[in-house]
Amino acid sequence: MLALNPVVLLIILYLFVNFLTMVLGCMNDGVKVETTFFKISAESLVYSFILQVSCLLFLYVLYRLFYKKISHNDLTLGNSWGAVLFIIQFTFALFNYKMGINTAGSTERIEGGSFTNYLFILLQPDNIAIIISLCLKSPFLFWLNIVAYTFSMLLRGWMSGIFIIFFLILSRYPYAKISLKSFIRLFFCLLILLAVMPAIIEAKWAMRTGVSALSFISGIPSYFTIDRYSMGTDYLLNRFQHVGHLALILDNSSALYREYSENKFSGYYWEGLPQIVISKLLNIEVNKVTTYLVGYFFNIPNPSWNINVGLVGWLFILRGESVFFVFYILAILCLPYYIVSKYAGKKLLNILSCFSIVFLFHGWLGAYVNLAIYACLISLLANTKIYIRSS
Template sequence: MSRSNKLFIANPFWILFGIYFFANAYSLMVALTGAPLGVDSQQYVFELEDVFLTSLALFFSFCFVLFIYYFSYQSARVKSVFSLGNRVGLFVLIIQLAYFIYSYMYGVNIAGVEDSVEGMVLLRILFSIIQPEIIYLIAAPGLRSRWWFVINSAVYIVSSLMRGWMGGLFLIAIIFLIKKYPFEISWKRFFYVCGVIFVGVLIFPILVSVKWSIRSGEGFDNALIYLREVGYFNYMFESFGYLINRFQMFGHVALLSENSNFLFESYSADKFIPYWMDGLPQWIWLKFSGVEIFQLNRYMVSEFFGSDNLAYSTNPGIAGWFFVLKEKSLVFLIYLLAITVIPAIFILKFAGEKYFLYLMCFSFVYLFHGWIGAYFNMMIYLVLFVGFRKIFLQSFIK
């Protein structure tokens, strides 16, 4: 591609930074006007003091993510590049298909819906440990075979949509940009991307309808009837309001700021697990200790949204934790540095720049949202995957 024809390099980290910054800045503007701000299914009007404190906390969070990115990138040099062959592609396909078949047959693992199946305990434990979705997301950027990448991505998309989780399409886009990095955008590609976005805008109401029809169990026919009653273009506008709300945590953090004293007392009384116990290894220990795994994400849903659905979780953001912890926030900040900077330097050194970008992107998708457990699990699996591959399987995985 000629230099004159190149517009820019599509860095997925900066794209995510722009999306999240815009969504939260938009929510700030709404809050400053005194208009109700959507927080999941609820509407809140916040005092200016809470709006101001929330803005500071989120600004610090954005700066924190940038610090991790630049500090880690400057602290290590790439020694080897992580790539995966056909055997890994086949393994990922098998576990994805097994997970999809199991979920479809027993009606479990549907987003936002509590699992009611009590049988097949071994399979439930097995998939809880293997985490097929995390395995796919980790392996996909490193697959050398284009066909294995396409096949596994197709299975991942179908599995996600069939289980009512539309976020899989968003993650696929991130994975694609990571895999193709440095992805140069020319004028031709720019117009092509605009065309894809335009088509996505047109079909977005249908995708949202499919999502809610699966989660509610009412069937796609009822969703289409509702779509016709509301009007396709009206629902398109509503859907994009919902989409922007998914990328903002301004309202969630403001809610935590408003109830800071109550949440600090709840945290001190062990009403929900501490941030450092949010992760698969810690969950296993808690299970054996007979402690109920109840995160801040779900505690917010229970206390503020009045829902007892244990599959319903919201996003407090890492900024929200500062209002929960108050003077204990310094230890939280040290913990965040430990689970971000150390893994980032290791991954950059032994897996290369693409996987460094992968970790940084999911720092936004998971950690920035406040889904500490999801980030911790992904980070642990990635570090173990890279370490195991480099130390034990060098001669096996070609």
């Protein structure tokens, strides 16, 4: 029997992809970052990968320290939580579809104030779906909300929803063990998924660009070519790797430090929903480094996408000031880990640790901060006298 730990699987996945990218980069004297090939030294790639490994080991050790201290049962949420969550997700999906916003790669925004839009920003439907569905007592409501989450993500062109769901399921069943026979079945399912990968990627761009379903379906036969599989493999490697981004940042760290010192882009501490609210109230313009670097490296004005700066990338940029960054990262990791491990249990700690890799490791600090805040709030709220923990 094989035990599947979602955090360990994620670490293995990212180590494999980034190691492969590093090796290929050393062989080709450079790496393709997003859509452009950059000439990068082997030394920069190897050094960046070593720091990536150190960062992942640090995240794993911290996760295990809190995980081992949990001796109580996992937090269980009743049917009312699941029903309300489904309504929120369904309404959010319809709102996005009707207004044409929150689509991946799109810069469309609602002009002026919109109470509904502000409400969804406050509720963070995607984040609470991850947190609440994981803790639902009812298997039916869990899978119902998983379907709603998948529908909402695909409707907006976020194919990463499929990836997230896999680790969400593993986190819900942290004690699950599979036989060799079941493992072989999962392996064949993975092969099938890889076989239809070109169509999945094409569907992503179709949803982002507004291509009709009929046009997409009619073009399906043309998606399964050797060139499309090659492009698909290259695309997947680009999505999961960021050792190339780090090496590129390392080679330009002196210039980027000057840009940071001149306030060309905002500090790491401005990322997150509370920080955004504060910046709006104080009329402070926040220019995220993940977006700024697109313009810096690719010369694209007002980009609608960003690149993965990573935790290590911030260390390269900040140089001597990185000591404050390290303390900040420790704070946004340890405090949520403590609250979740104390009041929610292993399931929620598993998924929060997974996203410390998916979000934080990649450098999407704001996304992680938002998820961590709502994980803490729900953990604390569910432990009031109104709700009870399962025995």
